[in-house]
Amino acid sequence: MEIINVRDLDVGYGGTVVLRGMNFSIAQGRITAIIGASGSGKSTLLKTMIGLLPPLAGEIRLAGERIEFDSERCLGRLFRRIGVLYQNSALLGALTLYENVALPIRMHHPERPRSEERAAVRTMLDRVGLRDCEDKYPFELSGGMRKRAALARAMILKPELIFCDEPSAGLDPITSAGLDELLLELRTGHGVTFIVVTHELRSIARIADRVLVLRDGRIYHEGDCADILRSDDPYLREFFLRKTDHDH
Amino acid sequence: MRPLEDIRRFFALLADEIYYVGQYLRRRRSVLPGEIVHQLYAMGYRSFPIIGLITFLIGITISLTSAAQLKMFGADIYLADLIGIAMINELVPLMAGIMLAGKIGASITAEIAAMKVTEELDALKTMGIVPEKFLMVPRLVAITLVVPLLVALADFVGIIGGVLVARFSLGTPVPVFVREVLAAVTLRDFLIGLGKTMVFGWAVVIAAGYKGFFMDRGPEGVGKATTESVVLSIALIIGLDCVFAFVLY
Numbered sequence: 001m002e003i004i005n006v007r008d009l010d011v012g013y014g015g016t017v018v019l020r021g022m023n024f025s026i027a028q029g030r031i032t033a034i035i036g037a038s039g040s041g042k043s044t045l046l047k048t049m050i051g052l053l054p055p056l057a058g059e060i061r062l063a064g065e066r067i068e069f070d071s072e073r074c075l076g077r078l079f080r081r082i083g084v085l086y087q088n089s090a091l092l093g094a095l096t097l098y099e100n101v102a103l104p105i106r107m108h109h110p111e112r113p114r115s116e117e118r119a120a121v122r123t124m125l126d127r128v129g130l131r132d133c134e135d136k137y138p139f140e141l142s143g144g145m146r147k148r149a150a151l152a153r154a155m156i157l158k159p160e161l162i163f164c165d166e167p168s169a170g171l172d173p174i175t176s177a178g179l180d181e182l183l184l185e186l187r188t189g190h191g192v193t194f195i196v197v198t199h200e201l202r203s204i205a206r207i208a209d210r211v212l213v214l215r216d217g218r219i220y221h222e223g224d225c226a227d228i229l230r231s232d233d234p235y236l237r238e239f240f241l242r243k244t245d246h247d248h
Numbered sequence: 249m250r251p252l253e254d255i256r257r258f259f260a261l262l263a264d265e266i267y268y269v270g271q272y273l274r275r276r277r278s279v280l281p282g283e284i285v286h287q288l289y290a291m292g293y294r295s296f297p298i299i300g301l302i303t304f305l306i307g308i309t310i311s312l313t314s315a316a317q318l319k320m321f322g323a324d325i326y327l328a329d330l331i332g333i334a335m336i337n338e339l340v341p342l343m344a345g346i347m348l349a350g351k352i353g354a355s356i357t358a359e360i361a362a363m364k365v366t367e368e369l370d371a372l373k374t375m376g377i378v379p380e381k382f383l384m385v386p387r388l389v390a391i392t393l394v395v396p397l398l399v400a401l402a403d404f405v406g407i408i409g410g411v412l413v414a415r416f417s418l419g420t421p422v423p424v425f426v427r428e429v430l431a432a433v434t435l436r437d438f439l440i441g442l443g444k445t446m447v448f449g450w451a452v453v454i455a456a457g458y459k460g461f462f463m464d465r466g467p468e469g470v471g472k473a474t475t476e477s478v479v480l481s482i483a484l485i486i487g488l489d490c491v492f493a494f495v496l497y
């Protein structure tokens with residue numbers, strides 16, 4: 001089953017098109033990796049898919065329903081189904097880690113008892129290994145810790161779709177592997193769909209079911225992860241070989 | 249037409265905020281509990297000392313300059329009327345408004361603009377939280393509660409300035425001066441001063457939010473937005489003050 005369908009989509013800012021003529025779909029309960037060189041438009045595509053940046057042309061359908069970017073109600077429905085991990089975490093600096101993770105609960109389920117909220121937040125913080133830092137403010141954390149906290153926030157309301165912009169950038173290999181396991185567990189155990197922007201070949205190989213490669217303002221390649229890793233397309237080989245060289 | 253578009257966006261934000269505050273007063277949702285108290289404290293803490301000091305000094309300055317003139321005509325006692333009316337109707341609202349622009353408006357713009365740079369505003373949106381409501385309603389409710397206290401404090405210390413000058417420069421006994429102030433100043437004067445300050449306070453917070461939410465992207469935009477917010481607020485205050493003068497007198 002396809003949860004997202006993209007047709008003839010152009011994305012960009014104002015007059016400048018960053019990516020054009022995109023057609024692809026995202027399968028439900030799968031992890032799709034979006035890869036491409038820096039500046040190829042990965043974050044821009046993500047921004048459009050999460051309803052923040054109206055497309056310049058084309059359409060996106062979420063579970064068959066066209067996303068209307070000028071309808072607050074339609075965007076509200078989209079926001080209720082998704083969680084987003086931003087490239088630079090975007091935790092609220094004025095709130096502690098606990099409050100950041102609890103925020104979606106407090107705003108959308110204010111009637112939920114505090115004890116229940118506490119249990120949910122602590123479970124989530126445990127999962128990302130941040131239980132001991134719940135009273136810290138974001139500026140007191142390292143970049144990787146902020147990432148994990150932001151992931152906890154994105155998951156707290158158990159959305160069916162989670163978008164991650166470089167979840168493992170800046171993480172050590174062990175933490176990064178732990179994060180990948182978490183994603184896999186959510187996918188397999190809870191049927192969550194992930195769309196993950198990433199540069200890490202190891203992570204792609206570990207978690208991705210599908211891969212979308214962006215290059216020169218369009219989709220260069222789309223396919224199953226295994227096929228892409230075995231592909232003898234020169235660009236893909238170069239991309240992955242460089243990456244692996246870089247990793248060692 | 250950029251200027252027209254800017255004006256449209258400003259009034260659209262104002263209208264939205266009035267709606268959001270009304271909505272919040274009916275159903276206490278979409279705002280973090282405790283945030284209003286936090287804002288009240290921050291605003292009071294930031295503005296009371298400086299506004300108290302400024303109005304006290306202005307009270308003394310105006311009194312000294314006027315006392316010299318009044319003395320020539322033997323009209324010493326009218327210093328009380330002059331100070332009472334001038335402070336309460338005009339100087340306190342104007343000075344309080346300008347100080348609010350510098351202290352509170354600037355910090356609101358800096359905060360919101362920084363949140364835009366770090367994608368915190370985007371994060372709020374995709375969590376289904378409306379930033380214009382979540383961030384602005386507590387600040388607007390707080391400014392509404394802070395202004396009356398601020399005006400009472402500023403009126404009081406401004407007149408104290410007059411009392412001191414009258415006592416030590418003109419030799420008017422304190423009770424006589426106070427009685428004269430109370431006779432000259434009506435409740436209406438106080439309410440006009442309060443109403444004006446309230447309008448200025450709202451103008452400051454809305455202008456601050458406007459400059460924060462609509463700043464150009466990029467970290468260097470934060471400083472620019474903050475400066476522009478203060479300039480816009482002060483221009484609005486002076487313009488509105490002029491409108492008040494036409495309407496009221």
Ligand SMILES: Nc1ncnc2c1ncn2[C@@H]1O[C@H](COP(=O)(O)OP(=O)(O)OP(=O)(O)O)[C@@H](O)[C@H]1O
Pocket residue numbers: 013018036037038039040041042043044045087465
């Ligand atoms: N707010 C913006 N306004 C105008 N152009 C932008 C904006 N943000 C990004 N761009 C441009 O869009 C293009 C794609 O940027 P994007 O951030 O999507 O790249 P990316 O693939 O996420 O890169 P990275 O891997 O470095 O995060 C770049 O050429 C960039 O200059």
Ligand SMILES: [Mg+2]
Pocket residue numbers: 042043044087165
């Ligand atoms: Mg990016």
